[in-house]
Amino acid sequence: MTGASSGIGESFARRLAAEGTDLVIVARRAEQLERLAAELGDAHGVTVEVLAADLGAPVSRREVERRLADSSAPIDLLVNNAGFGTHGNFSELPADREDQEVQVNVVALQRLTSAALGPMLARGRGHVLNVSSIAALYPVPGSATYAATKAFICSFSDALHEELRGTGVVVTSALPGFTRTEFQERSDWTGQDRLPAGAWLSADRVAAESLDGVWAGRARVVSDRRYRLITSITAPIPPGMKRWLMGRSSGLTW
Numbered sequence: 001m002t003g004a005s006s007g008i009g010e011s012f013a014r015r016l017a018a019e020g021t022d023l024v025i026v027a028r029r030a031e032q033l034e035r036l037a038a039e040l041g042d043a044h045g046v047t048v049e050v051l052a053a054d055l056g057a058p059v060s061r062r063e064v065e066r067r068l069a070d071s072s073a074p075i076d077l078l079v080n081n082a083g084f085g086t087h088g089n090f091s092e093l094p095a096d097r098e099d100q101e102v103q104v105n106v107v108a109l110q111r112l113t114s115a116a117l118g119p120m121l122a123r124g125r126g127h128v129l130n131v132s133s134i135a136a137l138y139p140v141p142g143s144a145t146y147a148a149t150k151a152f153i154c155s156f157s158d159a160l161h162e163e164l165r166g167t168g169v170v171v172t173s174a175l176p177g178f179t180r181t182e183f184q185e186r187s188d189w190t191g192q193d194r195l196p197a198g199a200w201l202s203a204d205r206v207a208a209e210s211l212d213g214v215w216a217g218r219a220r221v222v223s224d225r226r227y228r229l230i231t232s233i234t235a236p237i238p239p240g241m242k243r244w245l246m247g248r249s250s251g252l253t254w
């Protein structure tokens with residue numbers, strides 16, 4: 001479980017622990033992870049391993065890859081949830097931060113999936129849940145890199161879902177809409193006030209619906225009926241029209 005130190009990842013960890021699942025939790029903030037591990041261990045009698053790592057740094061990331069590849073302590077479900085967004089005109093955003101966004105949201109997710117699949121295929125079972133966003137479905141002026149990383153995750157996960165059919169290993173992507181977490185503040189997005197209260201999802205709900213989708217073997221999970229309606233109504237819109245519409249409503253980031 002990556003990105004378990006806050007938000008949706010913490011909700012995933014809480015839900016899985018409550019179901020009696022032992023966990024390996026990953027993020028940079030070791031203190032938060034240690035506190036969560038102690039709490040979940042006490043409350044549910046599960047073992048929670050803490051792996052503090054920066055998924056944007058190749059050396060640190062390799063530790064996580066090694067843990068996933070360790071067949072003596074196999075992982076049944078990999079949740080690639082860690083990620084962040086950036087906001088602003090791409091030409092004005094620091095290139096290094098944009099690069100980190102690709103490293104964490106895309107490269108780490110791809111490498112961790114690669115490390116996990118070997119042991120899962122050898123055992124003939126396993127699940128990978130990759131956290132994308134409904135931003136994957138639209139170009140998002142103002143968050144160009146973020147939306148592109150999330151589009152990568154959907155396309156990558158859909159392809160693996162099909163490649164792995166019949167192997168016992170299933171890859172699912174989750175596409176949450178606006179969810180109240182630390183995400184908005186960390187991405188310097190200030191558009192929260194313009195959103196109606198009803199647009200917001202809770203991290204617990206996103207985690208619960210995404211995990212239900214995993215256990216049902218689904219390829220994609222869009223949380224919440226309203227977001228499922230929006231994504232299906234907008235799906236047939238031609239790309240040029242979608243781009244134009246998003247250009248007119250830019251400033252919103254999932």
Ligand SMILES: NC(=O)c1ccc[n+]([C@@H]2O[C@H](COP(=O)([O-])OP(=O)(O)OC[C@H]3O[C@@H](n4cnc5c(N)ncnc54)[C@H](OP(=O)(O)O)[C@@H]3O)[C@@H](O)[C@H]2O)c1
Pocket residue numbers: 002003004005006007008009026027028029030053054055056057081082083084085104131132133134175176177178179180181182183184186254
């Ligand atoms: N909130 C939304 O509206 C929304 C909507 C759609 C999709 N999502 C996606 O949901 C996922 C979780 O985000 P959230 O909303 O729960 O935000 P969040 O509260 O900011 O959580 C992000 C998590 O990712 C971890 N992380 C970030 N950079 C990392 C790095 N370099 N190395 C290791 N871990 C890193 C953070 O831990 P540390 O800082 O401790 O490292 C944190 O645990 C993200 O992939 C996000 O894109 C969010």
